[in-house]
Amino acid sequence: MLRPGGADLTIAGGIREFGRATPDVIAVRDGDRAITYAALDERSSRVACGLLALGLSRGDRVALLCGNRLEYPEIAAGIAKAGLVLVPVNPRLTPPEVDFILGHSGARVLLVDGEHESDLVGATIRIGPAYEKWLVNSSFEDPWIPVGERDPFCIAYTAGTTGDPKGVLISHRSRCLTFYATALEWGLGPGRRTIAVAPMYHGAGFAFAYAAVYCGATVSMLRTFRPDHLLDMIARDRAQSVFLVPTHAQLIKAAVERVPELPSLDTLYFNAAALPKVLKEWVFEAFPGAGVHELYGSTEAGVITDLRPPDARRKAGSVGHPWFATQVRVVDADQNEVGPGRPGELYSRSPYLMNGYHDNPEATAACTTEDGFLTSGDIVIRDEEGFISIVDRVKDVIITGGVNVYPRDVEEVLLAHPSVTECAVVGEPDDRWGERVVAYLVSRGPVEADVLEAYLRERLAGFKVPKQYRTVAALPRNAAGKILKRELRSTP
Structure with a gap:
């Protein structure tokens, strides 16, 4: 019998698949805790049923306020299985900042690792003993609520550096295709191991950590970044692909006299900001066995470009060519395309783009074109070989x-x-x-x-x-x- 909605891509799909294909493989590690794919599949179904039992309906929003920990993937998958929308919240925000997100998103339930209180949600579930009791009392049957792949799986709020944060609507299709492309590019598939270093409440941190469980790999949770802890975890868990931001590399360089040999590590990929050339050269020397990728993107656009290892030194300072299934334009102030070597604003079009900003059509219209391109507000230069270099933010x-x-x-x-x-x-x-x-x-x-x-x-x-x-x-x-x-x- 066909399951309703089973043909559409949803972020719960990979966990459902590997819960059956490789039930005994470890999906997530968190310190001395670990969970198999079978258990992850079951626990995420319990999350889904528990949320539906609270009276939530398809499309309702559920906020998750916690850092990297074992429960993050199962909660995200459970929200998707129930046909609900995840609202990830940074636990470092102040109570007024959290309440803005809860109120603007219309979240009806808050799952929280901590003591945050809010009158804006109907129910608060604390991750810990109360959460475990709630799971035990919930059904383990997957509810299979139909979800359209172009429906939002989450509303990810931007940092709000130029006013109130904007809620970025990200579809199931967008992220599932990102997961598959990530598996192809950086080897996050069955039998592979990675570490959730960047926070999962951020777009890139979620995409590159959750890609592991979506594609059958194993992800280890790094709760707090410390250079020695990260290096020890890479060695202990034999991690192969690790996502970092330039700040991580800078902190490792400052704290560690010499990076130990890490024979398992074959891939490093960087995002968030361009790697300064001096720091990138140090990365080559410190991690000689790892191919270094430098990618560029945004919460709104997803991954836009990737500078791959064969060109990493030759094109240092560049962020590479457009990523899979991505088109780019480089235009002047009058929206005319500029030639090689001339600065212009970058627009991209791909299946990874956001659906728009939640309840903010004006902001959506301001950064998109009628033919489906989106700008993140960056000035770039494209050279004669098509390699793109970020010059700066338009506003900077x-x-x-x-x-x-x-x-x-x-x-x-x-x-x-x-x-x-x-x-x-x-x-x-x-x-x-x-x-x-x-x-x-x-x-x-x-x-x-x-x-x-x-x-x-x-x-x-x-x-x-x-x-x-x-x-x-x-x-x-x-x-x-x-x-x-x-x-x-x-x-x-």
């Missing part, structure tokens, strides 16, 4: 004295200075020039501004050299590891 370009300064040009040179470990360059108001170039630095020790200026003037045009240097203990970042330049601009 500094106009000083009528001349454009792309912060990344300055940042790359600053990062090559031996005293600078991290940096961010922003534009700040200036009565004479309109904007002045200001550099925020994380350094290994005291750095004299005149020394830095002399260093930069040998390597950059004078108008690009910062007018001010400000040393900070750390740069503000969002959950994806991206630097929040808006917060720097507001620093007194």
Whole structure:
């Protein structure tokens, strides 16, 4: 007998399949806990039935506020099996920020690892003993609620650096195709092992960790990032493919004198921000057995490009070619396509694009075109071979004295200075020039501004050299590891 909705792609599909194909294979590890595919399939069905028993109906939203832990994949799959929509919430947000997301999304239930309270949801289920009791009292039968593959599986909220967060509607089809492409590109299939390093409440962290259980691999949960813990886990669990952001590599470099040999590791892939060339060269040396991919994308667009290992050194500074089934345009301010070597705004079209912003048609219209392309607001240059390099965010370009300064040009040179470990360059108001170039630095020790200026003037045009240097203990970042330049601009 045919199951209703069984022909459509849903994010519960892989767990259903491998719960039968490889029931005894470990799907998820979390410290001394582990769960097989059979158990993951059953427990996710119990989550689904438990939620439906609360009176929820197809399309209702369920918020999940927790970090990386064993329960995350089963809850996500259970929400999908029930035909509901996941609303992942960053546990580091303040109560007012959490309540905005709960209210804007219309979440009716909150599953939480912690003590958050809210009057905006009808029920709160705490992950722990109460959650386990709730599962035991729920049916283990898969409810098989019909779900259209173009229906949203989640509403992922952006960081909200330019106002209230926007809820990105991501379809089952979008993510399932991402999972399959990930398995093809980075080897996340049966018999493979990976680690959930980036937080699963963020789009990329979820996509690359959940891809493992969707495609029959094993994922180990890293609850808190510490360089030594990550390296120990790679060795212990014999991880083969690991997703990192540049900040992770920077922290490993600062904390570990020498990275130990990791014979199982064959693939590293980076996202969130461009790998500075100096740091990328260190990655090559520290992980000599791993092919290094550098990819580019966004919550709204999914993965857009990938720089693959054969070109990783030759095209350092690039993010590669368009990913599977992806078209790109590079256009000027009048939407005319620009040629090789000229900067322009990047638009992409692919099956990974969002459905739009939840309850925000104006914002959706502002970033999409009538023929289905979407921009994430980045300026890029495409070379004669089609390799794409990110120049900067449209909103981050500094106009000083009528001349454009792309912060990344300055940042790359600053990062090559031996005293600078991290940096961010922003534009700040200036009565004479309109904007002045200001550099925020994380350094290994005291750095004299005149020394830095002399260093930069040998390597950059004078108008690009910062007018001010400000040393900070750390740069503000969002959950994806991206630097929040808006917060720097507001620093007194």
